[in-house]
Amino acid sequence: MKFSEMTYTRPDIDAILAQCRQFAQRAAQAASGEELVQLYYDQSAALADYTTAANLANIHYTCDTRDPYWEGEQNFFDSNGPAVTNATVEIYRAILANPHLDALTEALGSTCVPGMKNAVLAMDDRVLALQQEANALSSAYQKLYGGALVELDGKQLTIPQLGPYRQSLDPAVRRAAYEAEAGYFDAHRAEFDDLYSRTVKNLNEQARILGYKDYSELSYVRMNRIGYGPEEIRAFRDQVARDVVPLLNTIIQRRAKRVGIDHLTFTDLGVAFPDGNPNPIQGYGERMAAARTMYHELSPETAEFIDFMQDNELFDVLSRPGKASGGYMTSLPSYKAPFIFANWNGTSADVDVLTHEAGHAFEGYLAARDEKIPADLECPGMESAEIHSMAMEFLTAPWHHLLFGKDTDKYSLLHAEDSFIFLAYGCEVDEFQHIMYQKPDLTPDERNAVWLELEHKYRPWIDFDGLPFYGRGAGWQRQLHIYECPFYYIDYCLSTMAALQFFLLTLKDPKDAWARYLRLVKRGGLASYTELCQTAGLRTPFEAGSVKAIAQPVADWIEAHQI
Template sequence: MDPMKFSEMSYTRPDINALLGQCKALAAKAAGAASGEELVNVYYEQSRAFADYSTAAQLASIHYTCDTRDAYWKAEQDFFDANGPAVENARVEISRAFLANAHVDALTEAFGTTCVAGMKNAVLGMDDRTVELQKEYNALVSQYQQVYGGALVEFDGKQLTIPQLGPYKENLDPAVRRAAYEAEAAYFDAHRDELDGLYTKIVKNLNAQAQILGYHDYSELSYVRMNRIGYGPAEIRKFRDQVASDVVPELKKVIELRCKRTGISHLTFSDLPVAFQDGNPSPIPGYDARMAAARTMYHELSPETAEFIDFMQDNELFDVESRPGKMSGGYMTSLPTYKAPFIFANWNNTSADVDVLTHECGHAFEGYVAERDPKVPADLECPGMESAEIHSMAMEFLTAPWHHLLFGKDTEKYALLHAEDSFLFLAYGCIVDEFQHRMYQNPDLTPDERNAVWLELEHKYRPWIDFDNLPFYGRGAGWQRQLHIYECPFYYIDYCLSTMAALQFFLLSLKDHKDAWERYLKLVRRAGLASYTELMQTAGLKVPFEDGSIKAIAQQMGQWIAEHQV
């Protein structure tokens, strides 16, 4: 299909009954395939069959998240929330048929280790008996999105969204920073009962789904649903333990250097966003100027990225400016019918705008490459979440030689801030992950008890923080503004696992940028046909589950940061 501008892409609500009928026929075909070759062909066919449905679902989601107040797109989003589980379950039946076929090993030969393992996880993670609970869960997430997406706070004489408070949180005046956090806190406190109630329902709902499927609780089922291949809770615990023992001591030194640099002798929570005495790095202003800089950057990085950025910009595949009614956060999604990635963000004129640009472009670049590889079936274009985040987080570092186009005189400041923040993130990511394991294993905790666990984990992984009686945050409720905890439980440690890859790409690029880029490209080209461990090995990186694998990386990061104080 020829490239098409986003504004020209037409939307039709799919005929669910027709699709479910097609699914039945495909399951029968998969069950009856008489040879390995035939089975591989059926796999490609079922992969293509979902392209139009998936494209329609993504178009509805994009339009809805771009304006959560639009009644038409809200109704379309509700349609997919209600019908998505039935389609997912029909896909599971197709997977069941593939797995039952005597020639199933042909799929591993054709597509690598993730194809069959992924189908096994899909079968273990879904069941018709959970459909009603899944629908209820989708509705709970939509409610949370409306509470969050509808947030408008009165500040500085304006009505601001939560993302638009970002610049005030980085203001050099501590009173302004604190007031911005208090304004945000007041909104969440005003919705306290609703947010607590929604989370209680979500935990009970997902644990009920887990028990129907024979698991003790959702923390077990989540590894299946998140399609974790080759590792489980024990490996993740080993990873978190290493962060606590080998990374946190290095992070304490980073924080001490930051305090010295900013002149803030006693760090409170609302001081965390301040990294420099004369203000944080600011990207160049203006949408057009930034987009022009991004085009130059990707043209110079490689021929592959040059072709990619032209496609994205020429076809209006970015919506990155913040406005009322727009959902918070940033994401990249794919429109398979058009072989087009789409990038959504909320720019707020802080350096995070560049983070989100390079981050989502990393996801989109991988999608763009995979969509054009005829050997890769549509549903294996993207690896597991923890691996997909490697594409994005490593891209943030591998574009560094061109960051001067986006930051000018603030380039060195940004390089330091970005390295520090990525490194510091490991601690926060582990808090989010351990918190969720504790919540689902102890579903009867009261809201206050949940908040106490959050504060305990803050102390374990980020002992330098003083909440200084800040409302909302000070009582340990800050986790409620972390979208992932409500919307996609257990999808957060993924960022930490990919950060371990990204930091290694960063350290490699300091020695030899060309070599680091070649390794990255090699990893990207394996698309979704390899597991996290295999992808790390493809690029020659250390796998962070092994004891002692993190210490040297942490020390090298600490050293680089110490040597590059601005």
């Protein structure tokens, strides 16, 4: 069914809550392991229509944050979603108390029971009102950011539409683009500062009520991290700072020399080649035709997937006024349909987001059709789900010429460099958030000072050169994850470590790399991050020395493939 034909009906929340209570009773009364396993499948499938309605409302709202009807529906789910979530937690609580619990591990693997335990530990009715408020704060940020329009080049542009100007070969144009963006954030400085202050206060209060010292601790439970915790993440960040940042500094300086820039400033970082960055082919239809060819040739599974996505118009990727920032994939379980949202702006990042979100969507497409995988376990933890997307960016490399033509080699180098460079930024975002929630009384200026200190630690090559907004240390405010899904960002770093290994594997044997990836993807959410890495024969970044062992070959490839 085409997206435009999918109907939306606001769900009956009271009926859903009553149904959840019935499932909780059934879970308490299940008299055998087989009965408990079936109950888990049943309750997992029961909320498909509710989830579909919630995701349809969110899609429509993020596609146009100015639409009052969809803003009202988004507000409805912001208000009622926590009650539904907490009702499902009561089902899990009853399942966990059942004496036949071990049957779930035997039937569904190592993540099912720990995932339910995390859900129980992360939420209950005592924080319901705070959850509602947190949802409203997130939506307010989306609206404030998504509504941004700035003046440049005689035009009114959205923030994503500034992308080509930020990559201009003219330094004055680049500077003007960053200043235009900065002007919007500075004009709304008090609003962005207030939204973040209220978010930190809200989430820390939720953590306190639930028995945690602050949200940085609770976040590991809510993010359903299985098999590792803050100490492992800290050790990983330390490895990146020690073993990766020096390599990145060399890459950045080499890029500046390649471009012909003597004194590198922040506004120069987006320019990678003296004759301009790689340009993908233009035109929605042309790109979608190239994507169809690419995925038809990659594998039978991806051929079926891309036909389904395109034939059912499950993409909204063009930037326009009022559209929320960023990109995402979400699922519509009643239709077994993924949906991809993005903000194309004519740069190579358009291809990054196309292949990235397609990786998410491909996994979701396969999992929705595998009857062995319950709906609750179709997707693994986000650090694992991002492997699906970030690895897909590299696994499609043999077909990137369809999207870049003569600029293919330039894109290959740029993509490898940027993926590698991202590690430092992602760790910076994560450490910043830990500090913010552990020191919640910092003033806005003090928060910005922490960010500037971390910039020096993780990205010592940056010179803001008096740039507004960024120069005062507020650049973190344009990172939507910090406001909308705190502590998510380190997941990209963990998955990048897997994706870079897929990159190296693809260089050696693309067919073997794809076979490993497909094995990983087909496990859905039935395995942890570590287990999924093992499935594909990958190292995990928690091992001492593993980050350097992965990073050095990538740095060597980048050095050997200079253009």
